[in-house]
Amino acid sequence: MAERVGIVAIAQTKYHPNRADAFEGELAYEVIRPLLEETGLGFSDEGNGIDCAITCSQDFWDGRTISNTSVMSAVGAHLSDEDKVNEDGINAIYCAVARILSGRHDTVLVVSHMKESQADKSMVENAALDPIFMRQLGFDFLTAAAMQARS
Numbered sequence: 001m002a003e004r005v006g007i008v009a010i011a012q013t014k015y016h017p018n019r020a021d022a023f024e025g026e027l028a029y030e031v032i033r034p035l036l037e038e039t040g041l042g043f044s045d046e047g048n049g050i051d052c053a054i055t056c057s058q059d060f061w062d063g064r065t066i067s068n069t070s071v072m073s074a075v076g077a078h079l080s081d082e083d084k085v086n087e088d089g090i091n092a093i094y095c096a097v098a099r100i101l102s103g104r105h106d107t108v109l110v111v112s113h114m115k116e117s118q119a120d121k122s123m124v125e126n127a128a129l130d131p132i133f134m135r136q137l138g139f140d141f142l143t144a145a146a147m148q149a150r151s
Contacts, residue, residue, distance in 0.1 A: 053109045053110075054108060055072070071113055092110045
């Protein structure tokens with residue numbers, strides 16, 4: 001069992017307000033490809049490469065449920081060990097660390113993805129509010145904050 005875990009490489013897409021030119025899988029591959037080239041790692045069942053992938057996204061912001069399905073092939077998770085973590089990317093890193101420390105995996109690829117430009121911000125934020133009393137009012141975070149400031 002491993003006693004220490006390290007991050008060997010990181011990559012990130014450039015922020016852009018609207019990437020209608022690319023699907024989520026293509027955006028993920030934009031960072032995975034140079035990462036694989038930099039590390040020399042590949043996907044392998046023999047334990048000498050990436051043997052597990054963890055994806056992290058938020059279904060509401062991605063505008064669909066099970067939002068990792070659009071990136072699974074790009075991260076090498078098709079028909080292999082893959083896990084989806086919801087919400088914060090730090091939770092995905094924790095999951096990867098736990099898998100390595102368990103001794104089950106040696107190298108884990110963590111991909112946190114989200115394409116917020118395809119979701120309606122107001123609808124997503126409204127879903128965070130109380131479903132009985134607040135959602136029917138159509139608030140988003142900006143409206144709620146404005147009303148609090150006014151009061």
